[in-house]
Amino acid sequence: MSALYTDLSKLSGAFVQCADQIHRSTLVVGEQGYQTNLLALNTAIEAARSGAQGRSTAQAANELSALGDSLHKFSAEVIQRVSAVRLEFMLAEVNAGDQSLHTREFSNHLNEAAVGFVELADKVHVIVSCARDLACVAAQWGHPGADIESRIKGVRALTQRSVGVFHSSNEIVRRLLALMVELEQSMLPRSGSRIRHHQLRFLNDYATQIRMNTLLAVNSSHSRAVTPYVVEINRLDKKLDAVWRRYADNLSTLREERLAKTFMLLWQDFLVARAFVLNYAAQGNFFSAKENAAKEAGPKFRLARNVLTELIACGSHRRNESLVSNH
Template sequence: MAIILPILLLSGILFVAYGLYKSFWSVELLILFLVNGFIVAFYISFTTQRTLNKFIKSFSEEMESIKKGDFTILLDREKYSLIKFIVSPINVILSDIRRLIENFFSLSMSMVQVSKQVMNSSEQVSASVSEVAKTVDEIAKGASDQAQEAQQGVIIVDKLSEQINYVFNTYKEVALQTSKIDELNSLGQTAVNILRNRSIENSSASSKIFAVIENLTGTIQKISSFVESIENIADQTNMLALNAAIEAARAGEAGKGFAIVAEEVRVLADQSRKSTEEIYNLVESIEEESKAAILSMEVMKKASDDQNEAVNQTERAFRDIADALTGIVKQINEVNEAINKMQSDKNEVIAAIENISSVSQQTAASSEEVAATTETQLAVIDEMKNAAENLRQHVYKLNDELKKYKLR
């Protein structure tokens, strides 16, 4: 376009110049006309070329952006007025492509969510089915073990029956021994009653002896008081005899007889003092013995009290034994009834165990069938999970491709 337009202008100028030349223009005017024409043609050509270059550059840049994935661009009709007859169709195509990519991107995100849900559901179902399979295996194993245990239970029940018979015979022996223990307990209670009476008598006698010793101690203390008084009198008599002897010596021959009497009185006073000392020592010894006897009686009284308490405790123990024997006899009778009931229920237990064994065998067989079905379900679920994972990976790749397009 930039080349054709100047050529057309130059051709027109030459054509006009040739006409003017034929119209008898001078050569100078013709040259001037041609120079001006060439200048105008060059200016028009330069302006047109620059405008056209801007148009091509802008259009190329927008097309390059669209090629890189920027579908936010729409062509301006005013800007591209030279090709406005194709601008609208191009904009429509770009809008349709953008809307198509947006819809496809939204669909791919939905597919990602769906694939995640499918995988999560598959994993949950797989875990549940695995748990069911594990439970079914345990049920099958338990049913098989139960069947074996049921057979073993029959044998154990037979042995239990023998043990029941042994317990029943032992019960009879225990009942007999309990009766003997009851008799011995009665004898023990009688002996305890006799011992308690003897202890009471012993305590009474000890109390009387203790009272006598206390009275004796009081009497001895009185004697000690009397002896002390006698000793004081003897000391005073001795002093009086000494004074009398002194007075007799002063009297001379007239007081000689009185001096002899005073000497005899002094001698008797000394003897009385010595006797009172001996009596005092004897009384003191008796008093010490009385104190020792009192201490011994107190110890004896405490021992008697302890003995009485022991007798009371022994009596209570025998009563407790009697009560316990009563309870034991009652429990033995209850055990006897339970043993008789166990004997009657034994056959029913054996029949029930055999029925359990049969049902357990059927349960084990059914559990094995369920386990096989569960394994098939697990395989199908794994395939579905793998398919969902593959779909998710493909959608991720597609999203990565779509992300290079700019839509907003």
């Protein structure tokens, strides 16, 4: 039992470190997604012009291509980190005894997640190819005697191809997000899984942010209207996550653990509802976004906030009692 406890402790530490790295890396993905959206929008605008403006289009497309390459490298890095965590679980499986079946299931889930990232990286390659093709079309835009109509059709075809690839990428990330939610829920009934459940939130948040960036890229014409709200949402998420981590790692009573479990479930429900709001907004359907926020996301957020407030109050009351008893 002592050896088992040691192995599981090392496993937990490795997962925390890896999850923290992935969480920090999401900042890079968010910035790249934002810049890519703006460049895609600029490319679409410049592609509608002729003459010397074609050179600007080529330059914007080349920058878009460079960002795509950078995103692909980052995807490969994430795959390596997920594989590293999977290896840790496989090693722990040897000594875990009764936990072996659950460890194997967890390992398989992580392997499926890695496959999702590989597919997403392949889609990025196609996006880069589209950007380069667009650059070639733009480079010839200003030549005298050019068939403007045929070039406009070429740009339109490339744009439609890019949008199709982005939609396919969104479907991959949607499946990945569903997998992470299933994985997170499978951890809840197991004793001693609270810490792991908390750690899985990093991976779940990562998948959610990736999908949000993909939606913005698909609907680049509305990215300027949506992006400021996304930035503010990310800021508030970090603030709430800091408060949550402060109390989640210091639960002492059964009531606090019950409240923590309830909050995590309510918060996941809210994240799903908020994803629909952002989806509508990214498509320019602001009426549906507002209606969904009022009827779904808003009430679910208030429920989660009330539970978190109660949890914080329990922790504060317990600390005050401890101070009084010490005096």
